[in-house]
Structure formats: C-alpha cells, structure tokens
Amino acid sequence: MSESDATNALSVRNVVKQFGSGPNAVTALNNVSVDIQSNEFFTLLGPSGCGKTTLLRLTAGFEQPTAGEIFLFGEEIEDLPPHERPVNTVFQHYALFPHMTVEENIGFGLRMQKWSGPEIRARVNETLALVKMEQFATRKPVQLSGGQQQRIALARALAPRPKVLLLDEPLSALDLKLRQAMRNELKTLQRETGITFIFVTHDQEEALTMSDRIAVMSAGLIQQIGAPLEIYERPINRFVADFIGDTNFIETRIDQVSGNRALCVAGGELQFETDVVDGHGIGDAVTLAVRPERITLQKTMLRSKDMPVIEEATYLGTDTSYEINIGDGVVVTVRDQNAEAGMGRFAAGENVKLTFSDGAARMLVD
C-alpha cells in the first residue's frame, strides 16, 4: 500500500516522459516522483521546458507516461482517458467553448456527467457566485475581457468539484494588477472549496505567495520540494538558489570545521559560518549562497584599500542595490531598504562594514 498511499491526492511514481523516439527523442520528465497531499495548494515552478506542464498534462490524461505510475487518491490512473479522470484543468488560454454561453460553458462538465437540468442550474449559479460573475451568465466568451474569461474558465473547471484542480499558468495572460488580485482570489477559492490545487507557473513570486508547497523543476527533474520559506531560505542547490530570488554565489574554501559547522573566508576577511553539506572537509572548494537582503551595511569611519568598497549603487524605489567589492575581486550584491526619502545611504567609492547573522550564508550541493 506504500506505493499508492490513499491519503495523498496525487502520487507520481518514477514517471518518465519522452517525446519522439530514437536519437531525436526528447526527455521531458526524467524519473520524477512526488506526493501531493489532499487539500494542498501545490505549485510546480520552473523555467519553460523544465517539464512542469508535461507533468500536469500527464495528470490530466492528455499525454501518457513513457514509464511510471500516477495515483489519484490511491487509484492508478495513468492509463485512463481524460474523461474518466476526476480532475479538471484550467487552461493557459482558457479554452472556453466559443459557441456556448457562460452558463453552458460552466454546465458542460455536469451535462457530460448526466446531471439533471435543475441540478445543473443550481450548481452553475452557485459556481458563478463563487467567482462573482453572476451577471454574465448569458454572455458569450468573446463578449468578456481576459480577466472575466479567466474566472469563467476557473468556474467551469470547479463546477464538477474535481478531486484535483490543475491550473496551467492561468494568470500569465493577465496584466500585473489583475494578476495580483487573482492570486489572493485563487488562494481563497482553494481554501473555501477544499479542493487540491496543482498550479503550474514560471513566476517565482506567484509560487511564493500562493503555495503551501513548491516543487522547483529543471531539465525534467524535481530539484527541491518544500514550503515557500524552506525553498527561499534553504535552497538545496545552485539552480534553486538562482531561480528563486536574487542570490550572491561566493566561491570559497572551507577554512575550519567544528562538528557540523564550517567556517569559510571569502574576499578579504569576511567570515561565513554555515552547515556542512556533502561531507566536505577543510580545504574543499565550496559555493556559498547569500541573499542580498541578509547582509546589513554599516557606516565606518575607517578608510582602507582592504575594506569593502561600494562600486555601484542602484536606486530601486523601495530599496537600493549596492555592488560591493569585498576584496580579492569578489563582488557581492547587497540590498538596503530606503527607510528615508532620497537616494540610498551610501555612495559609490565609500567604504562600508558588512554584517550578517549566522544563517545568512548557505553551503550548496553542487
């Protein structure tokens, strides 16, 4: 029973997906396994071509895996056609039926499941209310704006109360303000309906703000699975650290080791203390990841060639970004919040003192 744990909404087991055959075969998914819990807002995050949409389409049934199994609440589904799977999809370009009204679009899934007329009407009205589109019931999709079409696509997929809702970059076609509003709304909808959402996006901000858990994907593999905080604070490798937010990568060597902690010296005399990964020992070359906002800048009266010096200051509105040479040709980016009006606190050419807490740096698995 461990293979198909029924408490998981979706279990993907060693799934491989290749397109084409022979020497031209492209591997979209390379032995992927993931468990998605019931009632979870789960995000597949990655750049285009990483396999996130392929995984979604395999779950919906539009593609068949080359190898591996997919379980939906313990039931093996990878061989079922799409119309026999109790999952619904919100398509990237909505795919609303142009010849049907909003009502008919939302009722389509119910009609195909042979619901009675009054039952369909009741559920359609209930779902229209859920997405706040009651007054558009008799319109055709072409008469709606992009944001409105988006809501109808959502309502159509939610109306049959699927066991899992699949969302394929549904916000990518909306403008920024609408996208931000829809994020909150999607999260609320997920909580209200209690349906498991599997959300595909390449937008890290979307993923961080909405998800219970995120799977970061790249090159057909899941690189890391975790809560947004975990993914951001403790990226497992260079790809994840680089893809989510901004990161300074500092190449250095381990100077001292005591227990599970290592001390690394970078640039002039900047000392970072981190957990040891991969069983590295003294003298090993390692990469440290440090977030730009985790380093604090302090004014200093000292002037010296060996001190960190600001090479460039870029005003960004909410904060200022500094390129700081910390010696030995190592340059780090530091973000400093603009607590007061005007340009940042420091100017190019100024010496500064860098401080950071123990957890600021993280040793990466390369």
Add this chain to the structure above:
Amino acid sequence: MSEKTPKKRKGFVLGYYPGMNMWTLFFFVYLYMPMVVLVAYSFNDGNRAQIWQGFSTRWFYRAFINDDIQNAALNSLIIAVCATVVATVLATLAALVLARGGEFRGRSASLGMVTLPLIVPEIATAVATLSFFAIIGFQLGMLSIIIAHTVFCIPFAFLPIRARLEGMDTDLEQAAGDLYANAWETFRFVTLPILAPGIVAGAMLAFIISVDDFIITLMVSGAGATTLPLYIYGMIRQGITPEVNVISTVMLAISIAFITAYWFISARGDTVKGH
C-alpha cells in the same frame, strides 16, 4: 524611422498616378460588361435576342413554363444536392483525419492530393471519367453524373472545412475531454458546432460548382439526363433566344446568392474563432 515615412509617400507610387483610377474603372467594366448585357437582354420584349425592343418579363414566364427547362432544372437540382451531400460528408471526414488524426505516413502528401484535382484541366478529368465508366461498363445517366460531380466537388468542399479546422484550437477538444465528454460527445458538442460554418461554406461551394459544370457533365450524361447548362448549350446551337438569356440570368442570380451567403458565413465564422 518616423521622419522617413512622409518622404516615401512623395515618391513614385503607381496608384497615385493621374489617370490610374480610369484604368480601374475600365477593369471593372471589362469584367462585368458581358453579364450586364446578358441580364439586360433577358428583359427584352423582342423575339430575337440581340435586338432591343422594349422592357418585358414575358420571356421569364415563357422559360418557367417550358417543360424541357423544368426537367433540366430538376435534373441539375437532384444532381447538385446528391453530389453536395456525399462530397461534403466525405470532405468533412477527410479533413478531420488530416487535421486531427495526428502524424501518419503520407499526411502531407494526402493534403496535396486532395487539392490536386482543382488544377487538373477539366477536359482531362472529363475524358478520364468517361473512359473509366466505359471500361467498367457503367451505364451513363443521372447516376454517372452524380458520381462524377461528387468527385470534383470533394476538393471544393474540403478546403473551407479544413481551413476552419486548422483555425480551431485543439485546446477546445482537450477541454471537452477534461470535462468528461467522450470522443463522440466531444465531436457532437464541440468540434461539429464550431466546424459548422466551414461545412456549410464547403457545401455551398460544392453545390454551385455542380450546378455550373458543363464539360464533365457533357461527357458522362446519357440520354434523358440533361442538366441546365447542357440544355442552354443545346438551345444556343439553334440561335440565341431571349429564353437562353433568361435561364442564364437566373443561374447567375443563384450563383451570386450562394457566393454572397458563402462569404457571409465564412466571415461570421471568423469572429467565432475564440481568443
């Protein structure tokens, strides 16, 4: 870039050249003159087609009560309806396979082969069809005309249907499947309604091509299977009478009505295409 644009307009553009609009006028006159003459003379009162003797609709009446014309018109109608129905159904099936059946060997070759008969000289098709019927010993008559018409109607019916299908997002069919519609229900409730304008357009095109056909019909028609174009040709050999003008005018009116409807359906179809 923006500064260059007005400069360019001052240069030599043939369309702005004085007197060019005259040529355009000539072009349209040249194009439509024979038809205008034909239509005008169908309202001629005289007994000779070429001499104008005042306005009358009496030849319309004469033509409509003529039994031979009625028979020929009925034959044309039966042939066109049968050929259109068969050709449209076959073309729809072919378009579905070629546009939705995924990749298979010979897919692009078959696309070309469906449309090839459009550019084959009609006389060649006519001779080929006649030889074919002669070889297999098929009796010439209404049935042979219907079969021959079905053949050349297929590519005309196929083109608008395929164009419509290519413009239709496969997402829509996937969405239907995702919402619990099986293959038949997906076709019935999503593909077919969206495809309908293409099918109607294809059928109208096929119908008008069938009604107007002369060369192939002449070859494969047996005794007693005279269509309207064949009848007109027969009448003209005995001299052009006002009756010929009348039938031609009526056929012209039907053609124009169909082509206009075809354009409207195609244009309306475009706005339904979705996002």
